[in-house]
Amino acid sequence: MKHKIVALCSIMLFVLVFGVVAHAQGAKVAGTWIMTNKGGDGVVTTLTLTQDGITLKGTMRSENGAETPIDDGNMSGENITFTVTRPGQNKVEYKGTVDGESMRGTFMQDENSIGWTAKRS
DSSP: OHHHHHHHHHHHHHHHHHHHHHHHHOOOOOEEEEEEEOSTTOOEEEEEEEEETTEEEEEEEOTTSOEEEEEEEEEETTEEEEEEEOTTSOEEEEEEEEETTEEEEEEEETTEEEEEEEEEO
16 A cells, blocks of 8 residues: 555656646747737737747848847746847847737837737748
């Protein structure tokens, strides 16, 4: 009986640890997303992401076709963060949450917090 209890506890511990590790790796966001900034002009960009565990890389392509690399991309559970530095501008940090096939968050432009949304393409 004691061996059955130990075996059952071991299985439960394994399932718990596996769940925590899976959650820590974060949502799966690799692919192409259509992103809309909620600022005054509603700028639309294309976000293309690759994912290796919690690390994100990719590009942000503006409507005029200019591509900017994504830096410091990270997933933590459902939370996404990455930075973009456009030529002649400061580094901009994007923060948000992933909910299945959509994302939403904010970034700072000057002193203003601007909302953004993205849908998987």
